[in-house]
Amino acid sequence: MTELLAPAGSREALEAAVQSGADAVYMGFGAFNARQSARNFTDEEFADAVTYCHLRGVKVYLTLNTLVTDRELPQAAEALRKASDMGVDAVLIQDWGVWHLAREVAPDVTLHASTQMSLHTLGGARVAASLGIHRVVLARELSGQEIAEICRGCGAEVEAFVHGALCMCYSGQCAMSALIGQRSGNRGRCAQPCRLPYGVDGPCRGDHPLSLKDANLSHHLRELEDMGVACLKIEGRMKRPEYVAAVTGIYRRLLDEKRRPTSEEEKQLFDAFNRDGFTDGYFRGEKGPNMLGTRSETARWPEAWFAQVRREVESREHRLTPVTFTCHLTANAPAALTAEGGGHTVTVTGPVPEAARNRSLTAEELRQRLGKTGGTVFTAARFDLSVEEGLMLSAGAINGLRRDALNALAEAMTALPPRRTAMEAPLPPCPAAVTDAPKLTVSLSDKAQLTEELLAAAPEIVYIPVDWLDTMDLTAWPGQKFCAVLPRIYRTADEPRLRALLQKATGLYGVAVGNLGHLTIAEGLGLRLLGDFGLNVFNSRSLLFLRDLGLDAATLSYELRHQQMRDVAKYLPCEAIVYGRLPLMITENCALRNTVGCAHGKGGVLTDRTGARFPVTCAYGCRNEIQNSAPLFLADKEDYLRCGLTYARLRFTTETPEECAAIARRYRGQGDWTPDHFTRGLFYRGVE
Numbered sequence: 001m002t003e004l005l006a007p008a009g010s011r012e013a014l015e016a017a018v019q020s021g022a023d024a025v026y027m028g029f030g031a032f033n034a035r036q037s038a039r040n041f042t043d044e045e046f047a048d049a050v051t052y053c054h055l056r057g058v059k060v061y062l063t064l065n066t067l068v069t070d071r072e073l074p075q076a077a078e079a080l081r082k083a084s085d086m087g088v089d090a091v092l093i094q095d096w097g098v099w100h101l102a103r104e105v106a107p108d109v110t111l112h113a114s115t116q117m118s119l120h121t122l123g124g125a126r127v128a129a130s131l132g133i134h135r136v137v138l139a140r141e142l143s144g145q146e147i148a149e150i151c152r153g154c155g156a157e158v159e160a161f162v163h164g165a166l167c168m169c170y171s172g173q174c175a176m177s178a179l180i181g182q183r184s185g186n187r188g189r190c191a192q193p194c195r196l197p198y199g200v201d202g203p204c205r206g207d208h209p210l211s212l213k214d215a216n217l218s219h220h221l222r223e224l225e226d227m228g229v230a231c232l233k234i235e236g237r238m239k240r241p242e243y244v245a246a247v248t249g250i251y252r253r254l255l256d257e258k259r260r261p262t263s264e265e266e267k268q269l270f271d272a273f274n275r276d277g278f279t280d281g282y283f284r285g286e287k288g289p290n291m292l293g294t295r296s297e298t299a300r301w302p303e304a305w306f307a308q309v310r311r312e313v314e315s316r317e318h319r320l321t322p323v324t325f326t327c328h329l330t331a332n333a334p335a336a337l338t339a340e341g342g343g344h345t346v347t348v349t350g351p352v353p354e355a356a357r358n359r360s361l362t363a364e365e366l367r368q369r370l371g372k373t374g375g376t377v378f379t380a381a382r383f384d385l386s387v388e389e390g391l392m393l394s395a396g397a398i399n400g401l402r403r404d405a406l407n408a409l410a411e412a413m414t415a416l417p418p419r420r421t422a423m424e425a426p427l428p429p430c431p432a433a434v435t436d437a438p439k440l441t442v443s444l445s446d447k448a449q450l451t452e453e454l455l456a457a458a459p460e461i462v463y464i465p466v467d468w469l470d471t472m473d474l475t476a477w478p479g480q481k482f483c484a485v486l487p488r489i490y491r492t493a494d495e496p497r498l499r500a501l502l503q504k505a506t507g508l509y510g511v512a513v514g515n516l517g518h519l520t521i522a523e524g525l526g527l528r529l530l531g532d533f534g535l536n537v538f539n540s541r542s543l544l545f546l547r548d549l550g551l552d553a554a555t556l557s558y559e560l561r562h563q564q565m566r567d568v569a570k571y572l573p574c575e576a577i578v579y580g581r582l583p584l585m586i587t588e589n590c591a592l593r594n595t596v597g598c599a600h601g602k603g604g605v606l607t608d609r610t611g612a613r614f615p616v617t618c619a620y621g622c623r624n625e626i627q628n629s630a631p632l633f634l635a636d637k638e639d640y641l642r643c644g645l646t647y648a649r650l651r652f653t654t655e656t657p658e659e660c661a662a663i664a665r666r667y668r669g670q671g672d673w674t675p676d677h678f679t680r681g682l683f684y685r686g687v688e
Helices: 011-019 043-055 070-086 096-105 122-130 144-153 176-181 221-226 241-257 263-272 303-315 363-370 395-414 466-470 492-504 518-522 540-549 562-567 591-595 657-667
Strands: 003-007 024-027 059-064 090-093 111-113 135-137 157-164 214-216 231-234 321-329 336-341 344-349 378-387 439-443 461-465 481-485 510-513 528-531 553-555 574-580 583-587 604-607 613-619 623-627 647-651
Touching (some): 003 011, 003 241, 011 241, 011 303, 024 043, 043 059, 043 070, 043 395, 059 070, 070 096, 096 540, 122 492, 122 518, 144 221, 157 221, 241 303, 321 363, 321 395, 344 395, 363 378, 363 395, 439 657, 461 466, 466 481, 466 492, 540 553, 574 657
Parallel strands (some): 024 059, 090 111, 111 135, 135 157, 157 231, 510 528, 574 647
Antiparallel strands (some): 157 214, 321 336, 583 623
């Protein structure tokens, strides 16, 4: 049976979700979940919420899906132990360092891969499954056909979003909020800059080219069930409890009745919340300007209807667990009552029935007394009863049997599973810290940037898009190490072609791995695996994880401050971007095509309300990569030289060939080239 998963950003929303038919809820406590602005729960509230849910047959998933610094790892370990001890059914994670930690401190807890892991291919889902991930939450951008393919072959459960907000950027790959305002979406602090107005190839005039409508797949539930999706997820931990109740209730009915929504239900979903309507474009394999939408500043909640929804939720207990009672009363034997429900069976005993003095107890009278379950979360659904002739048992005794049986059943349903927990062990020894200046590397986006003048600066590694391998002869530059950069976003159907490009390349040094799915593309080719920034490496345990996966080096997240980069235990040779326009977003929808028309690979510019200009470059598969308005520049600072880095990368995007060479020379200590406008990025500021 396909599970319906609803958000619980507060106790009120939790009860709204449960009472409206959710099979499971996702919720957070503490500092490590991707909706820090939600009310979340204290430890005591969370433990009570788990009991409340389990008593009603509802699963609880803890959201621990943010990036974690080394200093925060002990807190994350404590959160994992608490979650295990409280009996959560699964923990949702983004950070592979947290995966590594969980296997150590709470090895029996089920782990789900958050959509912020950017898993969007069969290869990536298979790798996650091989690592013991029980469920993969897929990227929202996938079509139904692509979801079905992953369901058929990944070996883990698949969860898909069916209703709620859509980010313009692939989840887990957005740094726009972080770089503009130090509020990291990867740390649960997103300020939603995608909802602001921007101009495309012109001044900002109030258009919203990065704001997508909310998803609504209520017409596709049978398709999702048929393709094997294990869980359908409703987004909305920041939404009101009434919204949660209304949307969850509609989806519950659609699943149970195996139908599409009526016109009235469609209107209710629209009234509950919308951004100029809804979209199912990604699911249908389509994209375009019709997917864009905003929430009007004058929009109001439907208070009258929401009041009705609230009254309905609060009027009575809606989640009654059906119970089967079995009781066969015989002479000279204690009365025994068996209650079966919620996946558990219990038996309790009472007094020995007496010989009837006036009137014998009948099976019908026994049924009536056992059926009085009011005031509990149980309802008597079936009976298997018999009473020998000539026996009687008092009403008090029967009531006591029923009460004891239901109490025992409740205890069984809320019992904490036997699980192991452990304290976080000290990290293993790592290689001696690098004290030499990092070796210079460069990444290119235009073939014209590859010049003899640039190579004269002696970069240790030159990163080039994998597509270039189709037409480049790398042996033309003997002795130079070239590393092919696989696209951060691609599709399962692209994997054979990408692997073929790597296979036929002569003289290739390595491949940049920016997604878990890249491992299957590069497997067995004998190339060095260099972790790219798309992996969001934020702590020492992530490096341990990547080392164990067979990577040879890793790029640290550019959301880290330089002190945090310095303090990460270098279990692998580490690289950091020290120059260049940092990528803010990578998008499935093309902001250029949607507004001014296809740029045919030339890119464009987004302009915000302040006049800041963000270059839009074309990425693999006709996608967009939005770059920061100013390049990161650290050549006049020495702090990056003291971070223990093995490599320091110059990331070239919009620079001319002459600028690339001049910048490389400046980082070699030659010349005084300085950009007219630049930023220090997050190198000194870090993120919340």
